[in-house]
Amino acid sequence: MLYLSEPQKRQIEAHAAECYPQECCGALLGEEGESGREVREVFPLVNRREDSPRNRFAITADDFRAAEKAAQQAGLELIGWYHSHPDHPAQPSDYDREHAWPWYSYVIVAVKERKPAEMTAWRLADDRTRFQTEEIQAKLGASARRGGLGAGAARVH
Numbered sequence: 001m002l003y004l005s006e007p008q009k010r011q012i013e014a015h016a017a018e019c020y021p022q023e024c025c026g027a028l029l030g031e032e033g034e035s036g037r038e039v040r041e042v043f044p045l046v047n048r049r050e051d052s053p054r055n056r057f058a059i060t061a062d063d064f065r066a067a068e069k070a071a072q073q074a075g076l077e078l079i080g081w082y083h084s085h086p087d088h089p090a091q092p093s094d095y096d097r098e099h100a101w102p103w104y105s106y107v108i109v110a111v112k113e114r115k116p117a118e119m120t121a122w123r124l125a126d127d128r129t130r131f132q133t134e135e136i137q138a139k140l141g142a143s144a145r146r147g148g149l150g151a152g153a154a155r156v157h
């Protein structure tokens, strides 16, 4: 389960629309809890794939470090990545699977003629042969956040 608030969803969609017809990409910073992962910050990155930015994205070692540093500074974890699929469905490509890391959540947003469409989330299966769907839910309420997802005491089910 991936908890993503409406403003965060809109932030990803706006980034995707802005980069259209190229792919956008970015990192998701948040917290891992028993009931799922909660995105706390959307961290946009620049798509470095200059050879084929329409249907590829690349996260460089520098991007990775920048995202990890931002997470640390905010007291969060780097929990995933997002990118857009301009004029393609929000399904992971073979390229996506081959370049994915285990454990992280991968959010994909489809963009049709500059308009954001479907948004999906995925995690690489442990054997790395396929992606498994991860359900996206609107974020937990403020009362759940006060205790923190890790604290457990104030969690809302």
Ligand SMILES: [Zn+2]
Pocket (backbone or CB within 6 Å): 083, 084, 085, 092, 093, 096, 108
């Ligand atoms: Zn992709």
